[in-house]
Every structure is written in C-alpha cells, then in structure tokens.
Amino acid sequence: GKVLGIDLSSKQVEHARSRAHDRRQANLQFEVADMERLPIPDNSFDVIISNGAFCLAPNKERAFAEVFRILKPGGRISICTSTIQDESLEPGVNWPSCMKLFVAKTTIQPMCEALGFVEVQIDGSDSSMSMELPAEALEGSNPDRNKVHVGGDEFKHLESYDMDKLCARVVVVARKPLEEGHQPHDDISDAKQ
Numbered sequence: 001g002k003v004l005g006i007d008l009s010s011k012q013v014e015h016a017r018s019r020a021h022d023r024r025q026a027n028l029q030f031e032v033a034d035m036e037r038l039p040i041p042d043n044s045f046d047v048i049i050s051n052g053a054f055c056l057a058p059n060k061e062r063a064f065a066e067v068f069r070i071l072k073p074g075g076r077i078s079i080c081t082s083t084i085q086d087e088s089l090e091p092g093v094n095w096p097s098c099m100k101l102f103v104a105k106t107t108i109q110p111m112c113e114a115l116g117f118v119e120v121q122i123d124g125s126d127s128s129m130s131m132e133l134p135a136e137a138l139e140g141s142n143p144d145r146n147k148v149h150v151g152g153d154e155f156k157h158l159e160s161y162d163m164d165k166l167c168a169r170v171v172v173v174a175r176k177p178l179e180e181g182h183q184p185h186d187d188i189s190d191a192k193q
Contacts, residue, residue, distance in 0.1 A: 004045075006033040007053075036062040040070045047076050054081040054172075060103045061111055068115050071176040077117070079172045082129070083108065085165065096155060105168055117174035127168035 007013050013030045020028040048067050057063040083105040089095050112120045
C-alpha cells in the first residue's frame with residue numbers, strides 16, 4: 001500500500017520526505033496541502049488518520065467534508081483532535097490561538113453525520129489534556145516544561161484553570177457509507193468554524 005502525508009508547512013514536508021528517503025520507504029509520499037482544500041481526487045483513500053492537526057483547522061466542517069470527499073466508499077477515519085467541553089470558552093480571557101480554534105465536543109458527531117459519515121463515534125476514553133513526562137525526561141531540564149504555553153508570562157493566568165474541565169482530547173472514528181446516497185454539503189461556508 002501507499003501512504004500520503006500532508007502538512008501546511010513546506011519545511012515539515014521536506015523533513016518528512018528526507019526521513020522517508022533515508023529509511024528507503026518508497027511507499028511514503030508527503031505533500032504541502034491545506035486540509036480544507038485537498039488537491040486529491042474524490043474516492044482516493046481507504047483510511048485517513050490525523051493526530052492533532054484538525055484542532056487547528058479554522059473551518060472544521062470544511063476539513064471533515066474534504067476527508068469525506070477523498071475517502072473511498074466504505075473508507076474509515078480515525079482523527080484525534082482537541083476540543084472544548086462547553087459550547088465556548090469563557091469570554092474576556094486571553095486564550096491561546098490554538099484553543100480559540102478548538103471545536104465544541106458536542107458538535108462533532110452531528111456535523112460528521114450531516115456530512116454523510118456513518119457509525120460516528122467520539123471516543124473520549126483518553127481525553128486528559130495533561131502532559132505526562134517521565135521523571136527522567138525532566139531531569140536537568142526546565143521544571144516548567146510540562147506546563148501549558150511555557151516560555152512567557154502571557155498565558156501564566158492559565159495555570160489556575162483545570163484544562164481537563166475546559167478541554168478534551170477525543171478520537172473521531174467514522175466510516176463513509178458504501179452506497180452513494182448521502183453526499184456532503186456543497187455550500188459549506190469558508191467563514192464557518
């Protein structure tokens with residue numbers, strides 16, 4: 001089989017290509033692409049996986065619609081993404097840009113089903129936002145290394161928040177139906193998040 005990896009960053013793509021070449025992995029291909037506008041023909045892939053990139057897509061519905069479009073009928077997805085637990089973050093707080101892009105956890109399943117996915121499951125069994133590093137990884141290094149947005153005072157106020165109550169890491173698992181009955185919306189707005 002073949003594997004295609006995408007990233008918006010040409011530097012990351014070049015790094016991945018170099019590593020694949022060094023390891024003589026001829027079945028791996030890497031391309032610069034935007035997940036909201038994939039330069040890939042319809043019905044191209046059996047499986048699509050993502051570990052974390054979807055939380056940074058400004059338009060989640062468009063990104064999931066693109067995944068639906070390029071999946072072969074019967075194809076499956078497994079997408080790990082960070083979400084917010086409530087419908088929105090507390091107003092008036094200086095949130096990091098990445099958190100402002102998180103989608104409400106409760107909106108993912110209905111959105112995916114409206115796009116045509118079936119057997120949609122939102123797995124929150126490993127949803128903790130805490131980062132656990134082994135003690136030996138912290139030895140001789142910055143003791144603040146495992147804190148959110150380390151490196152400045154701009155987000156120091158976030159230390160008083162319980163990130164597990166605000167956010168959750170989930171895995172979205174779904175399948176594109178075998179039949180051509182339900183197609184994704186053609187009128188998805190670029191401005192929608």
